[in-house]
Amino acid sequence: MIRVLFVCLGNICRSPMAEGVFRKMIHDERLENLIEVDSAGTSDWHIGKSPHKGTLSKLAEFKVSADGMVGRQLTVKDAGDFDYIIGMDAENIRNIHNLFGDHDHQRVLRFLDLTSHQKDVPDPYFTGDFQETYDLVLEGCQSLLELIKKEELSK
Structure with missing residues (x-):
């Protein structure tokens, strides 16, 4: 199972939006048995809260489901639990690396570095x-x- 974690600051806007969109793409391509997705925030501001009303x-x-999404904070354990950890901006990437420290992760990527943007x-x-x-x-x-x-x- 390939595990993907989207990370933003509060886990109520960008990362749950990405989680929902990616989850739908996985479903549409019938890859649910191969890829799993979650989201987290680097702050503890919105733990247990639903995504923002705008999201x-x-x-x-x-028509993208947000069922079951609640805010959670990124943990050191996530470094070992996820294959791809995707930060929404440069500050998130710094915060991820600072938290992981010695548990640094090869697949920490800034989201839009995957695009032409x-x-x-x-x-x-x-x-x-x-x-x-x-x-x-x-x-x-x-x-x-x-x-x-x-x-x-x-492969």
Whole structure:
């Protein structure tokens, strides 16, 4: 089983949006028995809370389920539990590496480095632009799925 973890600051906007979109892609391609997905935040601000209403609204608009999603904080244990750990921005990547320390992980990637954008996913909690975030998440998830299919599933 290939395990993917999306990480943002609070685990209520970007990372649950990516989790939902990626989960749908996995389902649509009938890869649920090969790939598992989750999300987490680097902060403890929203532990146990549902995704932001803007994220829920955007996911519902595109018929993407948010069932079962609740905020959780990234832990050192995640370094060993996940094959791909995807940070939404450079600050998340720094926080992931700082937390993991000696348990550093080869597959910590900044999400949009998988695309031609090579930038951070803006946080809609601050920008209010959930559509921009959704569009970038969709593109990043497509690129990540292609990478996993090429590197992991073609073996």
